[in-house]
Every structure is written in structure tokens, then in C-alpha cells.
Amino acid sequence: GPLDLTSSKKDIPAGPQSALATARHIEDLSQIEYPQGIKSPSVELNANAKDKKFRYDREFLLQFMIICKEKPDHLPPLDVLGIEPVDQSSFAM
Amino acid sequence: QEVDMQAQADGIRTVFSDPSNFNVKHPLYSPWTLWFDSPATKGRNLPQTPMTSFPQTPIPQTPGAAAAGGWMDDIKRVITFDSVEEFWGLYNHIVPPSQLPQKANYYLFKEGIIPAWEDDANKNGGKWSIQLPKEKNRNNVDKMWLYTMLAAIGETFDPYLTSGEATEPHPQSLITGVIVSTRPQFYRLSIWTRLAPSGGGEEDKLRERIETVGRHFKTSVLGYAEGQKLAGPLATEVEFLSHKDSEKKGKAAKKIVV
Numbered sequence: 169g170p171l172d173l174t175s176s177k178k179d180i181p182a183g184p185q186s187a188l189a190t191a192r193h194i195e196d197l198s199q200i201e202y203p204q205g206i207k208s209p210s211v212e213l214n215a216n217a218k219d220k221k222f223r224y225d226r227e228f229l230l231q232f233m234i235i236c237k238e239k240p241d242h243l244p245p246l247d248v249l250g251i252e253p254v255d256q257s258s259f260a261m
Numbered sequence: 262q263e264v265d266m267q268a269q270a271d272g273i274r275t276v277f278s279d280p281s282n283f284n285v286k287h288p289l290y291s292p293w294t295l296w297f298d299s300p301a302t303k304g305r306n307l308p309q310t311p312m313t314s315f316p317q318t319p320i321p322q323t324p325g326a327a328a329a330g331g332w333m334d335d336i337k338r339v340i341t342f343d344s345v346e347e348f349w350g351l352y353n354h355i356v357p358p359s360q361l362p363q364k365a366n367y368y369l370f371k372e373g374i375i376p377a378w379e380d381d382a383n384k385n386g387g388k389w390s391i392q393l394p395k396e397k398n399r400n401n402v403d404k405m406w407l408y409t410m411l412a413a414i415g416e417t418f419d420p421y422l423t424s425g426e427a428t429e430p431h432p433q434s435l436i437t438g439v440i441v442s443t444r445p446q447f448y449r450l451s452i453w454t455r456l457a458p459s460g461g462g463e464e465d466k467l468r469e470r471i472e473t474v475g476r477h478f479k480t481s482v483l484g485y486a487e488g489q490k491l492a493g494p495l496a497t498e499v500e501f502l503s504h505k506d507s508e509k510k511g512k513a514a515k516k517i518v519v
Contacts, residue, residue, distance in 0.1 A: 187276075187279075187281060187282055187283050187284065188286070188346055188347060188350055190284070191283055191284050191285050191286040191344075191346070192284065192285055192286070193285070193286060193287075193288040193343075193344065194285045194286065194287055194288060197287075199273070200273065200275060200285070201273075202275065202277055202278075203277050203278055206277050209287075212423065213415075213416075213417065213423060215423065216423075216427075218430055218431065219430070219431065220288045221290050221431055222287065222288060222289070222290060223290055223415055223416040223417060223422065223423070224287070224345065224411075224414075224415035224416075224417075225415060225417060226408060226411045226412065226415065226417070226481075228415075229345060229411045229414075229415055230411070231277070232276065232345055232346065232348075232349045233349055233352070233353070235276050235277065235280050235349075236276060236345075236346050236348075236349030236350050236353065237350070237353050238350050239350055239353075239354045240340060240342065240347050240350045240351055240354075242340060243339070243340050243350075243351060243354060244339070244340070246339075246354075246355065246356065249297055249302065249337045249339060250297070250298075250299050250301035250302040250337065251297055251299075251339070251355065251356050251361075252301075252356065252362075253356045253360035253361070254360060254361070254362050
């Protein structure tokens, strides 16, 4: 009879999920220790924080800019949405 | 180092300690949705893209969404995110305002609130906005928009949240969303609020809360001095107008200026 190929399809592993997609939400901000040179989020802004409702100062947030380069995997193709940079040479004048 | 050993033992790895294999991320006070429109998106039916593993969240069918219906058809939902790390992943892959075509808008609103007056969260509110001449601000606008977004997602606009006056466990922020618009001759930045003072004497507290948002926007976010005059050709002050007053075109609108 014909070869049964169905079983060979079952074991294809899902690609490794990205850290961005799988990391869990921090529950308690005060438990987090940051590496030397990294500023912790403002304690004042989170004095009464409950249930992962955290507030972050700009200085803290800006530290992520050069580290978080990974594209979120649920970001649709931008050109499909019409989000395309205009031709920069048109600024030349 | 002792601290790192402890973190290791707890198995907590932030993006700072392990950029490719972190296992915790920083949750935002609220999830946010980025929307976009431009003349190029008008009337455009999006092709079906294969996003089977991440089905897009449908636009909530609230009465507000229905009321704003026709207009919302041309506004495209880009992405919803709820962590600092995802925000930066988005930021590092999207087109900044200085490179957008004319007549384009980014709308960053809290999840579940559509960027329209008609939404229940917006209908009693208003907006702080500033208009900036394009030529002079082409090099500033990207940073201004970034700082505006950071104050929004970081929830640092609304002083009430840390004033100690709030008695509820999760005090609701005044901010519903922020917008950047590109026009042929100027940029506009706006902060939308859930409430707007209507002028009654009992509303001093709300008015003060709204004004604090405006001052924070002008000085900390945009980098102007308090009291600095900004109005000029194609430029406005940082000014607040309720959506209800915006609708009454021509009538004397009660603007607040900081």
C-alpha cells in the first residue's frame, strides 16, 4: 500500500520560542537585581505598586534601547500597513 | 559577585544579564496598542497575511467603535504589547515620525480604547497638544515622540498615581493615548485624557491634575522651559482643549495653556 507519511510530520519541533515571547512578567520589581552600571527603576514611582502595575522613569526605560533589538514575532509586515519611510533623497533640497 | 549568585539561584535573568536568553520581562502598567494611518492606507483592504500562529485581535465592537466606524476603517492596528522589552523591539523596527509620509498618524492607545472621541474612555476627555513647524523640528520630532511614548507607557504623566491621594488599589490613569501627526508644514503631538475640566468650581482638583500633565509634557518630555512662549508661525503653545469644545467649531473654546 501507499507509504504512511503522517507520522513523519508529527515530530517536527516547533522552532525555539524567542526569549521575548516566552519570558514571564516580573511579579515583584524590588526582587530584581540589575547588573552593575544599570540603573534600577524609580522606587518612588513604585512605592505603592501592586499586581504588576509598575511605573517606569525615562532614564530606566532608555537603557533597553540598545539591547532590545529583537523584532516582536507578532509584528506584521509594515509595508502591508502602509508604514514605509519616504525617500530620504527628497529632503536633499 | 554575591548578588548575581543569588539571582542565578533564583533563576531570574533580565535582558540586561542575558540579552538572548532572558526569562523575565518588565510588565507595563497597561497594555498598549499602536495604530497607524496615512493617505496610503485609506480604503486599502489589507491582504490576508499568514499570521495563523498569532491571530490578530479583532477591533472591539464597543458602541464607541461602531459610532466611529467609518473613520476607524482606515486606521490600521499595528501591534499590541504589554512589556518594556516588547516596546523596544517594536521601536527598533518601526519607521520614526521624521521619515513618515505627509498626513500620517501614529496613535498609541491603551488596549481596548480606540483612538476616537467616540470611545467611552475618550468621550468626556480632551487633549494636550502642540504644533511644531516641520523644517525647524525635523531633527527633534523623533526624540519628542519617543519621550512622549515613554512617559505614556511608563505612566509618568499623571501625578495622581503617586500622590498618595488614590485610595483604590489600581488608580486609573488620566491618559488614554498619545498621537503624532505629520502634515505638510508641521508636526503635531497630542496627549489624550480620560477627563476634562468643564469649568465648574468643584473641579479644581481635576484641573490641577490636567495642568500637571501639561506641564510635565512641556518641560520634561518636550524639553521647553516652564513659561516659555512657543506660539509662532505654524507653531502653537502647549494647549489643552476638551473634545466637546473641539467639536464646537467656531465657538469660543476654553483652552488651557501651560
